[in-house]
Amino acid sequence: MRHDPRAWLGGKTIVGGLLGGWIGVEIVKRIRGVRASTGDAYVLPLVLGIAIGRIGCFLTGLPDHTHGIGTSLPWGFDFGDGIKRHPTQLYEIGAALVIGAMVYVRSRRSHARGELFRFFLLLYLLFRFAVEFIKPTYKPYVDLSAIQIASLIGAAVCAWQLFRMRRSSRDPVARSTVEAGA
Numbered sequence: 001m002r003h004d005p006r007a008w009l010g011g012k013t014i015v016g017g018l019l020g021g022w023i024g025v026e027i028v029k030r031i032r033g034v035r036a037s038t039g040d041a042y043v044l045p046l047v048l049g050i051a052i053g054r055i056g057c058f059l060t061g062l063p064d065h066t067h068g069i070g071t072s073l074p075w076g077f078d079f080g081d082g083i084k085r086h087p088t089q090l091y092e093i094g095a096a097l098v099i100g101a102m103v104y105v106r107s108r109r110s111h112a113r114g115e116l117f118r119f120f121l122l123l124y125l126l127f128r129f130a131v132e133f134i135k136p137t138y139k140p141y142v143d144l145s146a147i148q149i150a151s152l153i154g155a156a157v158c159a160w161q162l163f164r165m166r167r168s169s170r171d172p173v174a175r176s177t178v179e180a181g182a
Helices: 005-009 014-032 039-060 088-107 115-134 146-170 172-180
Strands: none
Touching (some): 014 039, 014 146, 039 088
């Protein structure tokens, strides 16, 4: 398996979709000269989409490859192979809803355009990094999976951008440069 490039790059994941979509939008915005941030409007649809999508993953069971490793916890779920497993799909539904609630609470206070999307993405990527430890996925990168590496990189970018937004909101000179950017 280690010598098969599909194992290193394979799989379909919302993490890749979110990060790839974000990169694609930023490229198109740059080409078209759009300087305002547009992501905040997509947070609620993303939260609902992830939650609804994971219901399908849970109902699919083992073939979907989104289940967790075996567990002795009372809420372990047998997907038909005789092993009680972490229902990671249900964990993700709960996480998405909690993250959505946190973003909603944050939205009630003053914030920069784009801050809510980055806050959502930061929290979601940190969750995905953590939950991958209880999934039976191939982890060739210093015991990390490709999803975990992508999640760490994406979370670091979000954290950096949120830091810049926060810093510029306190500095009127820097505020004008950040408001003009992504």
